[in-house]
Amino acid sequence: xxxxxxxxxxxxxxxxxxxxxxxxxxxxxxxxxxxxxxxxxxxxxxxxxxxxxxxxxxxxxxxxxxxxxxxxxxxxxxxxxxxxxxxxxxxxxxxxxxxxxxxxxxxxxxxxxxxxxxxxxxxxxxxxxxxxxxxxxxxxxxxxxxxxxxxxxxxxxxxxxxxxxxxxxxxxxxxxxxxxxxxxxxxxxxxxxxxxxxxxxxxxxxxxxxxxxxxxxxxxxxxxxxxxxxxxxxxxxxxxxxxxxxxxxxxxxxxxxxxxxxxxxxxxxxxxxxxxxxxxxxxxxxxxxxxxxxxxxxxxxxxxxxxxxxxxxxxxxxxxxxxxxxxxxxxxxxxxxxxxxxxxxxxxxxxxxxxxxxxxxxxxxxxxxxxxxxxxxxxxxxxxxxxxxxxxxxxxxxxxxxxxxxxxxxxxxxxxxxxxxxxxxxxxxxxxxxxxxxxxxxxxxxxxxxxxxxxxxxxxxxxxxxxxxxxxxxxxxxxxxxxxxxxxxxxxxxxxxxxxxxxxxxxxxxxxxxxxxxxxxxxxxxxxxxxxxxxxxxxxxxxxxxxxxxxxxxxxxxxxxxxxxxxxxxxxxxxxxxxxxxxxxxxxxxxxxxxxxxxxxxxxxxxxxxxxxxxxxxxxxxxxxxxxxxxxxxxxxxxxxxxxxxxxxxxxxxxxxxxxxxxxxxxxxxxxxxxxxxxxxxxxxxxxxxxxxxxxxxxxxxxxxxxxxxxxxxxxxxxxxxxxxxxxxxxxxxxxxxxxxxxxx
Numbered sequence: 001x002x003x004x005x006x007x008x009x010x011x012x013x014x015x016x017x018x019x020x021x022x023x024x025x026x027x028x029x030x031x032x033x034x035x036x037x038x039x040x041x042x043x044x045x046x047x048x049x050x051x052x053x054x055x056x057x058x059x060x061x062x063x064x065x066x067x068x069x070x071x072x073x074x075x076x077x078x079x080x081x082x083x084x085x086x087x088x089x090x091x092x093x094x095x096x097x098x099x100x101x102x103x104x105x106x107x108x109x110x111x112x113x114x115x116x117x118x119x120x121x122x123x124x125x126x127x128x129x130x131x132x133x134x135x136x137x138x139x140x141x142x143x144x145x146x147x148x149x150x151x152x153x154x155x156x157x158x159x160x161x162x163x164x165x166x167x168x169x170x171x172x173x174x175x176x177x178x179x180x181x182x183x184x185x186x187x188x189x190x191x192x193x194x195x196x197x198x199x200x201x202x203x204x205x206x207x208x209x210x211x212x213x214x215x216x217x218x219x220x221x222x223x224x225x226x227x228x229x230x231x232x233x234x235x236x237x238x239x240x241x242x243x244x245x246x247x248x249x250x251x252x253x254x255x256x257x258x259x260x261x262x263x264x265x266x267x268x269x270x271x272x273x274x275x276x277x278x279x280x281x282x283x284x285x286x287x288x289x290x291x292x293x294x295x296x297x298x299x300x301x302x303x304x305x306x307x308x309x310x311x312x313x314x315x316x317x318x319x320x321x322x323x324x325x326x327x328x329x330x331x332x333x334x335x336x337x338x339x340x341x342x343x344x345x346x347x348x349x350x351x352x353x354x355x356x357x358x359x360x361x362x363x364x365x366x367x368x369x370x371x372x373x374x375x376x377x378x379x380x381x382x383x384x385x386x387x388x389x390x391x392x393x394x395x396x397x398x399x400x401x402x403x404x405x406x407x408x409x410x411x412x413x414x415x416x417x418x419x420x421x422x423x424x425x426x427x428x429x430x431x432x433x434x435x436x437x438x439x440x441x442x443x444x445x446x447x448x449x450x451x452x453x454x455x456x457x458x459x460x461x462x463x464x465x466x467x468x469x470x471x472x473x474x475x476x477x478x479x480x481x482x483x484x485x486x487x488x489x490x491x492x493x494x495x496x497x498x499x500x501x502x503x504x505x506x507x508x509x510x511x512x513x514x515x516x517x518x519x520x521x522x523x524x525x526x527x528x529x530x531x532x533x534x535x536x537x538x539x540x541x542x543x544x545x546x547x548x549x550x551x552x553x554x555x556x557x558x559x560x561x562x563x564x565x566x567x568x569x570x571x572x573x574x575x576x577x578x579x580x581x582x583x584x585x586x587x588x589x590x591x592x593x594x595x596x597x598x599x600x601x602x603x604x605x606x607x608x609x610x611x612x613x614x615x616x617x618x619x620x621x622x623x624x625x626x627x628x629x630x631x632x633x634x635x636x637x638x639x640x641x642x643x644x645x646x647x648x649x650x651x652x653x654x655x656x657x658x659x660x661x662x663x664x665x666x667x668x669x670x671x672x673x674x675x676x677x678x679x680x681x682x683x684x685x686x687x688x689x690x691x692x693x694x695x696x697x698x699x700x701x702x703x704x705x706x707x708x709x710x711x712x713x714x715x716x717x718x719x720x721x722x723x724x725x726x727x728x729x730x731x732x733x734x735x736x737x738x739x740x741x742x743x744x745x
Contacts, residue, residue, distance in 0.1 A: 040087075040099050048072055048074075049073070049074050050074070050077070052080060052082075054078065057078065060123065061122070062120055062122045062123075063117055063120065065116070065120050084236070086123070089461065094114075099156065100156060103141070103446055104447075105558070105560035107481060125460060127439065129439075131241075131441070131442075133166035134442040135204055136200045136445070137166075143199070154232050154236060157238060160460075161457060161460035161461060167242055170227075171299075172199075172222065173219050173302065174295065174303075177298050178294050178295045181298070188252035191209045198210045199214075204248075205280065205313070207268065207271050208248075208274070208276075241309045244292065247280045248265070249279050249280065250279070260281065261281075262281055263321040264279060283330050283331040289337050292334075292337075296310070311349045312335050314354075316354055319357070328367045329367045332371060347378055351382050352382055352389055353380075353383070356387055365393050372399075374397075375400075380404055385405040385406060388403075390403075390434055399435060400437035401434075401435060402436075405442065407510060408446070408510045415449060415571045417499070417510075418502040419501065421503065423466055423469055427459070427463065448567060451473075451476055451492075470493055473493055477489045480564070487548070491544040491568070494547070501535075513573075514581050533578075534579070538575040538576075545569055552565075577606060584599040
């Protein structure tokens with residue numbers, strides 16, 4: 001059976017490759033780089049031609065001044081990824097185009113006549129690796145992704161120079177087969193695998209079974225998805241970081257092998273048993289290496305991949321059962337031995353997050369890493385942007401590391417970044433004189449603050465800081481929207497001065513909305529609440545929002561504008577709520593019940609959207625701008641369709657556009673149980689009263705489908721506007737429901 005399964009995996013890979021060959025044969029001059037160009041540029045792809053030039057030098061791309069015989073801009077590089085990065089470089093710096101995945105939007109308005117270069121431009125890669133993904137990102141952002149989203153993401157990785165991403169999809173299928181080799185049944189494993197949104201912490205051994213059992217269909221579908229992901233990575237010459245065994249096991253393993261030594265992992269998050277205190281095989285036990293070896297062998301049989309980079313995190317936010325230097329050294333060595341038992345050139349990629357815990361003194365960290373060869377380990381300095389460890393640990397005692405920007409905890413959706421620090425610190429002497437091997441993005445959740453990620457990734461192809469960040473932000477605005485408008489340019493300059501002016505240790509990460517906290521009298525001021533703090537002039541963010549609203553009629557059809565308008569508006573509301581929360585606490589401390597009630601009423605009105613905080617309202621079809629109505633201006637709006645956010649002026653497109661302002665830690669799960677108020681108005685211009693009804697997401701989707709069946713792919717008429725109001729606050733959704741959450745329909 002194992003042999004047949006091995007052959008089946010080979011055949012599946014061959015079929016995928018055959019399909020690529022057939023498509024390539026349809027265009028004799030097509031290259032893998034040209035295929036990527038077609039996917040990201042569509043009809044504009046024929047303006048470019050890219051191909052790989054063999055070279056033994058470090059990754060490099062060249063933009064030629066001389067066009068080819070078809071008039072195309074030629075881009076060469078020593079890898080497909082380098083060619084892709086060359087395309088991104090040209091589009092950003094000369095064509096003023098921004099290509100991004102679905103979660104941030106794209107501006108692909110390529111000029112009809114491409115700018116001509118005066119001379120060839122050759123750019124070498126600064127460091128070998130561009131790393132991507134936190135273990136948490138796979139759960140917080142990507143738990144429900146399908147191939148269409150992954151395809152976009154993989155192309156974006158190549159374009160930006162990312163060549164070493166975490167490839168964790170589909171590993172549960174391999175764990176099932178591995179544990180079965182040791183006598184475990186499907187029932188033994190059901191209590192081990194967590195639900196899709198919680199797999200990150202189960203994979204790191206912190207919890208088990210939470211949100212489970214994991215459906216077998218999900219396991220099988222994820223396996224099929226990973227086949228596609230790894231095949232595309234190989235095509236783009238991207239090196240996958242694969243999962244490995246760190247010692248965490250299903251409880252049934254302890255009864256199957258009573259003579260082996262096991263320990264229960266230390267408490268994490270106060271999860272009660274059976275969800276917490278996961279069983280761990282002692283690193284010194286003779287079974288450790290065979291189990292780890294079996295997993296790597298099975299993984300290669302299933303996916304037919306040859307990558308030698310493997311991730312395993314033994315003690316992520318957990319304390320080892322023994323603190324002796326000898327035990328810690330054995331722990332690290334056991335993981336490494338399980339890898340080299342299969343692949344002699346294996347490199348252990350480890351998140352350095354564990355070293356932030358107080359347990360890990362310099363001496364203990366050194367002992368833990370001491371028995372692994374320096375060139376066979378790569379450490380992710382997971383939060384170099386706020387709490388780097390490489391300097392404290394002497395460049396990890398000689399081992400290479402990735403300088404990483406975390407920036408996002410918990411998948412929160414606020415606007416935040418240490419822009420000036422990210423521009424300069426990666427280029428500082430303390431970094432350049434270390435064992436740095438590359439730069440990486442390790443956010444726990446994506447979907448926001450793309451400007452910060454673009455800035456950090458540019459370090460892969462530059463050796464000096466940008467001399468003028470104001471000018472860089474102006475260029476970013478032009479790439480983002482395809483034009484250098486005064487209003488949008490000023491918006492991003494203001495954001496640089498406010499939400500993106502963070503300092504190291506000033507704030508933990510991206511902001512959380514105070515609404516998402518468990519209520520207490522000092523919200524935003526406790527140690528774990530630091531990401532609520534508004535450390536800038538909040539009125540400037542309001543000004544930025546007004547600038548964006550003033551160009552609504554010019555840019556409302558652009559996905560990038562829609563996303564940014566929602567992000568900025570949500571931040572304005574979050575800041576206002578934080579100020580109200582502070583006022584409420586102050587009134588409580590002053591024992592002023594009247595003031596407390598007044599502030600509470602304002603907050604509750606905002607929660608229920610009974611009083612609009614802002615309402616975009618076009619004063620004319622020519623786009624004279626929008627007006628903003630203060631939260632206290634209730635008489636005009638309480639009984640009208642303007643009660644809430646008017647979202648239907650966004651382009652209707654293929655799906656109904658629903659914009660929700662507030663955030664929640666797990667928006668996808670909450671969406672399934674959310675309710676919204678939908679107003680049906682006879683005339684938005686006359687502001688007549690709405691007839692309000694309660695609808696779920698599924699019902700809204702049905703309403704949308706009904707409209708399309710009658711009217712086609714058009715906007716609803718003014719007599720059938722969908723006015724969406726927030727009923728359940730702890731939800732985040734922006735954009736098109738059917739595009740981003742097709743599984744809910």
